[in-house]
Amino acid sequence: MTNDAAELQSKDCVLPQWKVSPRVRAFVTTRAGGVSDAPYDGGMPGAGGLNLGFSSGDAPDAVKENRRRALASTGLRNAAWLEQIHGTQVEDGHAVIERLSLGERTRADASVTDRTGVVCVVMTADCLPVLFCDDDGRAVGAAHAGWRGLAGGIVEKTGERVAALAGVPASKLNAFLGPAIGPNAFEVGEDVLDAFVAAARPDRRDATKAAFSPVDGTPDKYLADIYALARLRLADLGVGVARVHGGTHCTVTEKERFYSYRRDRVTGRMAAMIWLTD
Numbered sequence: 001m002t003n004d005a006a007e008l009q010s011k012d013c014v015l016p017q018w019k020v021s022p023r024v025r026a027f028v029t030t031r032a033g034g035v036s037d038a039p040y041d042g043g044m045p046g047a048g049g050l051n052l053g054f055s056s057g058d059a060p061d062a063v064k065e066n067r068r069r070a071l072a073s074t075g076l077r078n079a080a081w082l083e084q085i086h087g088t089q090v091e092d093g094h095a096v097i098e099r100l101s102l103g104e105r106t107r108a109d110a111s112v113t114d115r116t117g118v119v120c121v122v123m124t125a126d127c128l129p130v131l132f133c134d135d136d137g138r139a140v141g142a143a144h145a146g147w148r149g150l151a152g153g154i155v156e157k158t159g160e161r162v163a164a165l166a167g168v169p170a171s172k173l174n175a176f177l178g179p180a181i182g183p184n185a186f187e188v189g190e191d192v193l194d195a196f197v198a199a200a201r202p203d204r205r206d207a208t209k210a211a212f213s214p215v216d217g218t219p220d221k222y223l224a225d226i227y228a229l230a231r232l233r234l235a236d237l238g239v240g241v242a243r244v245h246g247g248t249h250c251t252v253t254e255k256e257r258f259y260s261y262r263r264d265r266v267t268g269r270m271a272a273m274i275w276l277t278d
Contacts, residue, residue: 012050013073016131016176018245023116023137025074026274028129028178030257034066040268043256051259051268053123058268071119074275079119080111084144086127088152090161093118109149110158112141114165119275125261126186126251128226129178129272130155132162139165140274145230147188151195155233171238174245178272179258182250183225186262188212190220196229204232 013027032042034050040058041049050066051058071079080096083105093113096106111120112132122129122144132141143149143158155175163170193212200208211228215221227247234244251258259268 014179014246014249016245018133018174018176020133020135020174021137023276023278024133024140024274025277026131026133026140026176026272027073028272029070029270030179031259031268031270032257034062034069036062036066036268039264039266040259049259049268050270052271053125053269056268057266070271070273074119074273076117076119076275079121079273080106080113081121082109082111082123082144083107084109084123086144086146086148088149088154088157090141090143090154090157093120109145109154110141110143110161112139112158112161112165113276114139116276116278119273121271121273123269123271124178124180124251125259125267125269126181126263128180128230130158130230131176131178131272131274132159133174133274134162134166134168134172135174136166137276138167139163140276142272142274145226147192147195147224147226150226150229150233151192151199153199153233155230156237159234159237159239169238171240173237173239174243175234175239176245177227177230177247179249179251179254179270180226180247181252181260181262183213183223183227185250185252186224186226187215188222188224190222192224193222200232201236204236207232 012033036049040051080093089108090110093111120142127146141162212222
């Protein structure tokens with residue numbers, strides 16, 4: 001591991017605080033620790049930004065170097081980079097990497113693996129990254145949960161795949177909710193509320209509605225708590241409250257630390273990465 005990579009992982013990333021096997025390694029990058037210039041910078045004067053998104057408009061060479069640094073922090077050479085589409089498709093991480101080696105991209109919003117050395121990764125800039133593992137580190141997964149994917153079941157589908165690979169019931173999984181748009185910043189229309197209520201189990205509909213707060217003076221507008229909505233979906237999967245971690249950041253208001261599309265429009269992308277070691 002290079003010095004810049006070690007520094008990146010130890011200082012500039014968000015690390016899950018969960019008690020799981022040391023075989024499980026995971027982190028979420030921030031905007032710090034890279035080489036991108038404004039508006040993709042590191043949030044502080046003179047600090048290069050760790051933008052990992054090629055579709056963001058940033059200089060490709062800067063993104064390549066940033067990805068090199070992020071991967072160097074894992075000690076591995078390749079990651080299952082996805083072409084995210086705000087859907088519910090879950091892919092095998094090793095298969096994604098094999099396609100990338102042939103120049104083929106995979107359109108999906110989650111990947112899973114039970115192999116060592118395969119980095120499952122999703123990119124975000126307000127959407128919710130959800131990382132999964134079992135206690136003993138048999139399998140891991142990463143899901144990109146924008147509101148459409150979350151309402152459509154991406155969290156449940158990813159968790160089910162990880163549980164199947166690990167050979168455990170879903171109730172034995174751990175989930176980490178990475179940095180996302182906070183409940184005081186995520187303004188949505190009534191269509192989003194309706195989509196979640198319609199998709200909720202009958203016994204969860206009141207709790208689902210409670211995750212939306214009316215915006216004063218703005219008819220049919222609500223503040224949505226994406227963390228609360230994700231916890232409800234995890235509960236449907238069988239993952240208890242004690243096994244759900246994170247969910248405390250706001251990408252919009254923590255401007256110096258996180259990229260935010262809702263706040264800036266032209267912005268970088270962060271990555272949530274999880275993998276297994278021997």
